[in-house]
Amino acid sequence: MFLLLWEWFRIYFQSGVVKLESGDPTWRNLTALYEYYQNGPLPTWIGWYLQHLPHWFHIASAAATLVMELILVWMAFLPGHWKTACFFIVTMWQVVVIATANYAFLNYLVLILAILLLDDAFLRRFLPLRWRDSLDEEAHRTGNAKLGKPPAPDMKANPLTPVTGVDSLTTIRSGLLAAVFTWIFYATVVPFAQMFWRGVPLPAKPVVWLEPFRIANQYGLFAVMTPHRYEIEFQGSNDGQHSEAYPFRYKPQDVRERPRIYAPYQPRFDWNLWFASLGSWQQNAIVPRTEELLLVNDRAMLRLFSGNPFPDAPPRLVRAVLWQYWFSSLEEKRSQDVWWRRQFLGIYAPTLTELPDGSFAIVDDAIVSSPFQP
Structure with missing residues (x-):
């Protein structure tokens, strides 16, 4: 779950970083969106109307984009209502992007990942009543397990069957998954750190070994705007x-x-x-x-x-x-x-x-x- 949230964060934050690192003057003087709606790969009719709004609107939009990508997305790592507020801000922003340009499935993937910003208590109110009851029972069992309370005895179980504890295969599987997820996380952290510190003293071989699988990449959307x-x-x-x-x-x-x-x-x-x-x-x-x-x-x-x-x-x-x-x-x-x-x-x-x-x-x-x- 953390890796998915980390992926969501990187898509936004690294896109904001490369806008400034690229040296494109239009992002620095906030004119990047003057002709953005007409110059993207496949524009929409809504983009035509937004293109004709006053320059102050495009300047404000460019500034808001940088603020959201560089600052507001850090709210994803704050507790409670901060995450919920972050969800609504970025979701509304994505909806506008989808409406004004055809970027295929990318925006929808990011939109879906944003659901991780909402906690169970917030989402629970939108579920049917029968699902809430099932979730309450599951949460009760999970809570007892965390407190060390044994589950209710199964009267149909064979009393002579020994309790073996956690299966060894489950332990091996969990260990392998932990190693793989840690490796993937490391392969995303290194390029992330290199954006701010070119010579960061971190081993690069784990990143190189993972590269052929195309699992972890750098993100940097709209680093340089297309002028024509x-x-x-x-x-x-x-x-x-x-x-x-x-x-x-x-x-x-x-x-x-x-x-x-x-x-x-x-x-x-x-x-x-x-x-x-x-x-x-x-x-x-x-x-x-x-x-x-x-x-x-x-x-x-x-x-x-x-x-x-x-x-x-x-x-x-x-x-x-x-x-x-x-x-x-x-x-x-x-x-x-x-x-x-x-x-x-x-x-x-x-x-x-x-x-x-x-x-x-x-x-x-x-x-x-x-x-x-x-």
């Missing part, structure tokens, strides 16, 4: 002059389509394309591989899109282009009914075509450089 929103779009063409875009299921594309809420589901394809847009296609093999699969109308690949503009036969050419997106202004939303505005930036990945032998080749982008106009 780029979107990759796949386009197919048969003549090199006119192209059709493959419509995505989840990520922004059509400027008139309202951003949706679909977390805790994680659309990994759309999610990874957001990360790919921040780098080059050479660093993200998912992009050229998608182009290749679209050139053969691969069914599994096409299911990741909401439609196929080339249902009869695959296109002769496929390319990936890059757009920059911004939330539309209040006036643009009223007059044009658009949620986004975007600007074409150019070719992201080389245009590919399929050769007669089934291999793929790069086509000179100079002859197919015009963007698709929706």
